[in-house]
Amino acid sequence: MSRNLPAAKEFIDGILSGDRMLLSRAITLIESTKREHQDLAQEIIEGCLPHAGNSIRIGITGVPGVGKSTFIEAFGNYVIEDEGRSLAVLAVDPSSSKTRGSILGDKTRMETLSNHPKAYIRPTPTSGSLGGVAQSTRETISVCEAAGFDTILIETVGVGQSETAVHSMVDFFLLLMLAGAGDELQGIKRGIMEMADTIIINKADTGNEEAAKRAMAEYKNALHLFPPTESGWIPKVATCSAFHNKGIPEVWDIVDEFMRHTKAKGFFDKKRKEQASYWLDESINQELHRVFYNDPDLKREMESYREQVQQGQLSSYKAARDLMQIFLNKKKK
């Protein structure tokens, strides 16, 4: 990042006019933990917000090997070429900092898409906690929408808590599975299946169609065991072969049907509002911590309290209560 950063207005104007370079630099600011970068990033976000929101946000998950990149390549090209849409692809993968195996780091796996003028692929940030990565991804969605992208794909790998984070920022959650592997083998927990608005069985290639059909029937049965969703949407199950580009339009048809279903009944907006509310609470949480733990006087008190708790002389509950009283009284002065 250059030392001579453009002003917020320059960023905002550039993003709104579709300047990719400024969009990328803005996202880098959003991902930065430096205070001055964050301040500028927030100004940019505020400027983009009135132009954000007009998209379909799609979450995609599935274990490594299920073919997420190939699917995104095929699906992305279809929605751009045949549906006339524009596409931004983001990723939430907080584990990548350890394994250095960033999901989207290898853009060569999405060759056509990464060179398409109507697609924008943003590699996974290489570090950060899930909370931090999730917040920056949410903010990145807004600036991508302001830049005119009407379809946002957010990819995550099928492990840990990242699905929950992604689920809380998308309209439609798609779970990619393989046929014949059994859901236990795919490391997919019941909780993740419950989040899915649709399950797509990938790699339904020649010779594998029968297994894919059986899996489809099984997942349909499994999904019927879950309580119905609030909107009345019944999760669909379909097969595709992303590698052979088969079954891709049908996936989009499902997304389209979902959009019409949820928008007609007001559930689309309701869900977005609930998500915004959830993220407000997350932001408040971060802010509370920042203020409390950075209070210089409290820092000194904290040390002695922490030691007493560690020595078993004081319960953590009592210590927390006392520290809070110090914090509150100090503010009253």
Place this chain on the structure above:
Amino acid sequence: MSRNLPAAKEFIDGILSGDRMLLSRAITLIESTKREHQDLAQEIIEGCLPHAGNSIRIGITGVPGVGKSTFIEAFGNYVIEDEGRSLAVLAVDPSSSKTRGSILGDKTRMETLSNHPKAYIRPTPTSGSLGGVAQSTRETISVCEAAGFDTILIETVGVGQSETAVHSMVDFFLLLMLAGAGDELQGIKRGIMEMADTIIINKADTGNEEAAKRAMAEYKNALHLFPPTESGWIPKVATCSAFHNKGIPEVWDIVDEFMRHTKAKGFFDKKRKEQASYWLDESINQELHRVFYNDPDLKREMESYREQVQQGQLSSYKAARDLMQIFLNKKKK
């Protein structure tokens, strides 16, 4: 719970003298969310703390069907009868509120142990968030230790975040597995294997010994791939048949060796201090939320801010900053 509650001193004296009835009532107070119960519970805990800490705290996890109850029955009877110890069995299972399938609810699965004068089995609390259940379990450990129990078993089911919570409150973490099922089939994530100080392959019964031995070799190999622990302890793998009461003394020998290893090098105390520190931060977190969200003036402001965030007029980051300023300025008055 009776309306006429004994005073804190009566509870403390009773617990220290080993009164089971008062111990159970104190734990019920600890688990209660009522303010007056919590206040009394905290007094009791403060009184117990100077007498707490002298135990080995063992966490046990494994998927349903692995034989946790049978293992605890066999292991518990062994440590009481042959090692001359006393045992308290607790559980962390926040999902039980939904499924009503409390792990320890059915004491008949631990028939001998539940009737043993040197054992105390506390069924899972039937409701509460993971945070709340984890905190009350930690406090329950302290009162059980004050009541003289020198061995604390904390059981959890191998799903979700409850292992992490249990891992953060025990000295020794034991993972129960089955032979021949494959770790994917057992729903055990890599993260849980990394937490294990020992893996015990249960149901190494007649006819299944070979599979158990193969699994043992595989898990040993797998554990070698993980980075070494700070204390230099190399996680052990052993087999047992809890149902046939085979291999149980060997499990205790491992626990004993672990204790000597970590105590000799100071890692035992170090880990307990780190855990206490972690729980202080968790308590602070709960306290911050309680104070912030219950502030009556802030509640009113919150509504309008939340609406602006939901309408996309304000970023959650900016809203959180503004609300924090209101909170802090108000306190200064």
